[in-house]
Amino acid sequence: MEPYRIKAVEPIPFLTPGQRAAGLAAAGYNLFRLDAAEVTIDLLTDSGTGAMSARQWSALMNGDESYAGARSYRRFEDAVRELTGHRHVLPVHQGRAAERILFQSLPVAGRVTLANGHFDTTIANVLLAGGDPVDLPGPEARDDAPHPFKGNLDLDRLAAHLAPGHPGPPAALVVLTVTDNAGGGHPVSPAHAREVAARARAAGVPFFLDAARFAENAHLVTRRDPAAAGRSAAEVARELFRLADGSWCSMKKDAFGNIGGFLTLQDDELAERCRNLLIATEGYTSYGGLSGRDLEALATGLAEATDPDYLADRESTTAWFARALQDAGVPVLTPPGCHAVYLDAAALLPHLPARSLPAVSLACELYRAGGVRCAEMGSLTFGRPDPAGGPDTPARRELLRLALPRRVYTRSHLEHVVRTAAAAAARADRLGGYRIVRQPPHLRHFSAVLAPETAA
Structure with missing residues (x-):
């Protein structure tokens, strides 16, 4: 069990599927552009999102x-x-x-x-x-x-x-x-x-x-x-x-x-x-x-x-989360570390090439299905745009990072994420790709505007 007690709580928002779909479109299909008030479980990053003691x-x-x-x-x-x-x-x-x-x-x-x-x-x-x-x-x-x-x-x-x-x-x-x-x-x-x-x-x-x-x-x-x-x-x-x-x-x-x-x-x-x-x-x-x-x-x-009890709990929580996702049919990188579980979007969505941003597609589906926000670690984040206007150089892997804020979410929160990911995996072959509509010259994943590839 967690080696701490919880002394303060913060309410989390619950949106309807329709509200999430509308919010995703308004954000240009970029989860960084969502308001926190639109997110139920926020695994975008473990940076600055932990609970202080x-x-x-x-x-x-x-x-x-x-x-x-x-x-x-x-x-x-x-x-x-x-x-x-x-x-x-x-x-x-x-x-x-x-x-x-x-x-x-x-x-x-x-x-x-x-x-x-x-x-x-x-x-x-x-x-x-x-x-x-x-x-x-x-x-x-x-x-x-x-x-x-x-x-x-x-x-x-x-x-x-x-x-x-x-x-x-x-x-x-x-x-x-x-x-x-x-x-x-x-x-x-x-x-x-x-x-x-x-x-x-x-x-x-x-x-x-x-x-x-x-x-x-x-x-x-x-x-x-x-x-x-x-x-x-x-x-x-x-x-x-x-x-x-x-x-x-x-x-x-x-x-x-x-x-x-x-x-x-x-x-x-x-x-x-x-x-x-x-x-x-x-x-x-x-x-x-x-x-x-x-x-x-x-x-x-x-x-x-470096408290050993805290670190042991951190490791065991991440390991449990990775196993639960695997058992739900979601491919993950192994062995997991401590701060995040990484989903292999290319393995789950083999019909989408790198240029179709498969990790973006999976991220959007996790948000649409369960209000879960996470971070693409594929060709949107690490691909290199061609300065001559040619095709991007793709990333080495198409990953989706589910980062775990420290001392914030309980196992029942993560069980919701597992159920959401399982639902996404069940319809993986029906997920479509995305294209970049507008992007800045650096760190494009923070503010790029995207659109489904089927959209005009």
């Missing part, structure tokens, strides 16, 4: 709102430094702010960034800085066979990119996203991270972590890596951070924050450049766009993130 709410009252040098920042700095071991700690309002500051402070233009899987905002910020994000998913990530660490990257391809005389653009950065949010929420093993760090250092390329789900990654390591037997998630997390030259983290995930993040660095000169850009665009270095209240809640959240 009583200790976090209490910590808010200790917020020091001094503009510079606030004691709340010092508590935040101590908590982040104890976790990461990194010298420089910069607060930011969320992870994408850290990405922008870092990529604009590194020599990224004309270079590539190498990762096990760049997430959407990471891709956008690399492109805006003039670089090219290159994903190097490991061979285990490309099939459905069980493997404990599908978040590992392809070491052979990494070696080729880092080799002297490589014919392509030089590497600006090597990144491990923990867990691999773009590819299925799979963890990265410490042994693999050590090897990646060693290869990056030998090539003189900085090695960073995108650490939004560091605690869940560490917990899965303790469950799946025999070398970590008997170790705590906190110990594993600290070891992982100390392999890196720096990290960025959205604290809206594992730290239970509704807003906030950090950028940590070891290099003094790079830290100074990042600090100057932070001051110009986010706020002073001791608040970074956050209130003292936020900093207090985040520092407390970091301490709670």
